[in-house]
Amino acid sequence: MRKALHLQKGWGQQMVFLGPCLLFFLTIVVTPFILGFYYSSTDWNGLDLDKAVWTGSANWKRIFMNDDKFWDSLFFTLRFTAVSVVGANILGLLLAFILMTALKTKKILRTVFFMPNVIGGILLGYIWQFIFTKGFNTIGDLTGISFFNLPWLGTPSTGFWGLVIVFIWQTAGYMMVIYIAALAGIPKDLIEAAKIDGARAPQLFKSVYVPLIMPAITICLFLTTSNAFKMFDLNLSLTKGGPGTSTQSLAYNIYSEALINNRYGLGTAKALLFFFAVSIITITQVWITKRKEVSS
Amino acid sequence: MQETSRYRLSTFILEFAAILLALIFLSPFYLVLTNSVKGLREILVDAASFPQVFKWGNYAEVWNIINFPKAFWNSFQITGLSVIFIVLFSSMAAYQIVRRPSKFNTFVFLLLISAMIIPFQSLMLQLVRVTSILELRGEIYGIVACYLGFGMPLSVFLFHGFIKTVPYELEEAARVDGSNPYGVFFRIVFPLLMPIIVTVIILNTLWIWNDYLLPVLVIGGNKDLTTLPVAVTKFFGQYTKKWDLALPGLVMAITPILLFFLSLQKYIVEGVTAGSVKG
Numbered sequence A: 001m002r003k004a005l006h007l008q009k010g011w012g013q014q015m016v017f018l019g020p021c022l023l024f025f026l027t028i029v030v031t032p033f034i035l036g037f038y039y040s041s042t043d044w045n046g047l048d049l050d051k052a053v054w055t056g057s058a059n060w061k062r063i064f065m066n067d068d069k070f071w072d073s074l075f076f077t078l079r080f081t082a083v084s085v086v087g088a089n090i091l092g093l094l095l096a097f098i099l100m101t102a103l104k105t106k107k108i109l110r111t112v113f114f115m116p117n118v119i120g121g122i123l124l125g126y127i128w129q130f131i132f133t134k135g136f137n138t139i140g141d142l143t144g145i146s147f148f149n150l151p152w153l154g155t156p157s158t159g160f161w162g163l164v165i166v167f168i169w170q171t172a173g174y175m176m177v178i179y180i181a182a183l184a185g186i187p188k189d190l191i192e193a194a195k196i197d198g199a200r201a202p203q204l205f206k207s208v209y210v211p212l213i214m215p216a217i218t219i220c221l222f223l224t225t226s227n228a229f230k231m232f233d234l235n236l237s238l239t240k241g242g243p244g245t246s247t248q249s250l251a252y253n254i255y256s257e258a259l260i261n262n263r264y265g266l267g268t269a270k271a272l273l274f275f276f277a278v279s280i281i282t283i284t285q286v287w288i289t290k291r292k293e294v295s296s
Numbered sequence B: 001m002q003e004t005s006r007y008r009l010s011t012f013i014l015e016f017a018a019i020l021l022a023l024i025f026l027s028p029f030y031l032v033l034t035n036s037v038k039g040l041r042e043i044l045v046d047a048a049s050f051p052q053v054f055k056w057g058n059y060a061e062v063w064n065i066i067n068f069p070k071a072f073w074n075s076f077q078i079t080g081l082s083v084i085f086i087v088l089f090s091s092m093a094a095y096q097i098v099r100r101p102s103k104f105n106t107f108v109f110l111l112l113i114s115a116m117i118i119p120f121q122s123l124m125l126q127l128v129r130v131t132s133i134l135e136l137r138g139e140i141y142g143i144v145a146c147y148l149g150f151g152m153p154l155s156v157f158l159f160h161g162f163i164k165t166v167p168y169e170l171e172e173a174a175r176v177d178g179s180n181p182y183g184v185f186f187r188i189v190f191p192l193l194m195p196i197i198v199t200v201i202i203l204n205t206l207w208i209w210n211d212y213l214l215p216v217l218v219i220g221g222n223k224d225l226t227t228l229p230v231a232v233t234k235f236f237g238q239y240t241k242k243w244d245l246a247l248p249g250l251v252m253a254i255t256p257i258l259l260f261f262l263s264l265q266k267y268i269v270e271g272v273t274a275g276s277v278k279g
Helices: A002-039 A058-066 A066-101 A104-116 A121-143 A157-186 A190-194 A202-213 A213-228 A233-238 A250-260 A266-290 B001-036 B038-043 B057-065 B070-098 B102-114 B124-133 B138-163 B166-177 B183-193 B195-209 B211-216 B230-236 B241-265 B264-278
Strands: none
Touching: A002 B001, A002 B102, A002 B124, A002 B138, A002 B183, A058 A266, A058 B211, A066 A157, A066 A213, A066 A250, A066 A266, A066 B001, A066 B124, A066 B230, A104 B001, A104 B264, A121 A157, A121 A233, A121 B001, A121 B195, A121 B241, A157 A213, A157 B001, A157 B070, A157 B102, A157 B166, A190 A202, A202 A213, A202 B183, A213 A266, A213 B166, A213 B230, A213 B241, A250 A266, A266 B124, B001 B070, B001 B264, B038 B211, B038 B241, B057 B241, B070 B102, B070 B138, B070 B183, B070 B195, B070 B241, B070 B264, B102 B195, B124 B211, B138 B183, B138 B241, B166 B264, B195 B241, B195 B264, B230 B241, B241 B264
């Protein structure tokens, strides 16, 4: 009797503490995820929510045999991720090194570089739409530098680089604060010792700094890779995937397949592939960089 | 002597370069701000010049078009309610998982962590289905429920890591004094979690406030609930760009979150760093 009461009490506590969290998590995340496996093989059109007919492998055939735009968007996303990850991390690390020196304006600079990161991608994209289409023209006319007079966002390559520039502008400050935290944790005498041993700047960077901040590099590469690969808001507000569909990211391709073409079933199938792609890429990346971490 | 002066010169050059770079970083804000008080023609002719006349009327017009107080209040309510309940439910769940490490609870924890990798686009279409079945669409509690679901994994994870460091002896003492488990959690443990609560609040506030796609999908047609980022998209139609309205709209949309950042920047930078390092 006593034991039963105790057990009941344990269950009560379990329900109260874990219940709400599980309720929302299972309803909002797990259920849709499981439903995705079903809907990805139907012709669900999003409008008639109940009339999703099972179509077997039709969606998958279509994606793998007859959907160049999906694969174009995959290659676009891979290119975008590669360039942005390298760019954002180099700039972030550079800013971190600069702000580690005894600058008078250090605090203000840190605030400025971090600031774009707190604004949402949708708004940042709109801001830069103005800068690229109006601001750059004017600056180009004033300075005569041809870089500013390119048809920004009007061609596939300027659209690509436009997105890269804004992504780096948004992310570099975030990476910077993580790198600063890591650099601040390096014991000073270690650097001094290396200097006394005659290490020059490049050597110091490669053999002392990089191995010691490898955990931070893992984190930063993970964050930038997964954010760049999942890029959507910026895509929507800066280029809308255009001109044409030349700058469509994977996430945007899924969005437009479902919400513009009303092919929810096909969109769900692509979304499932998207999930696998994200998982493979981020897990591989973490696995590779983790191996390079040294225990200090 | 020579050594120090050379060092100072190099620092000065570095400082100069860094400030230059900071100005480049800020220039988009400058251009948006100065052009937001110009007429449309002046914007199109010369976007770089300083405004000749300040047309504050642009702001008044936008204020009415997007019903700024309403949109702001919607964003504020949705973000506030979501964050409060995320903090409450995820800290409770993490506490239970740490203090009652059964097989089931460990499984729940692993499930939560694994879910962090799922991109939103892989869930959104089916979520539309789920939210309409449960009649959550177009309602404020509906979108808050969605944010609770999406906010759980990272928040539980952060609380989990922190609660592990809270000494169990404190709770035992309270339990001997006759407190029940709920009293122990809310009176003893919860106040000790303050540092990580701040981190969880900041991380969730930033993404929920800035979120675009979920409100579009879940609030959908209900114009009474339009959030601030969604309201501003009104000025960015496909064909016509009324920059004299779009730019003030942008300024109004980014001001609240910038003020939030500038007033709490120490906590935000620390919180974001802590969140990413542990996540």
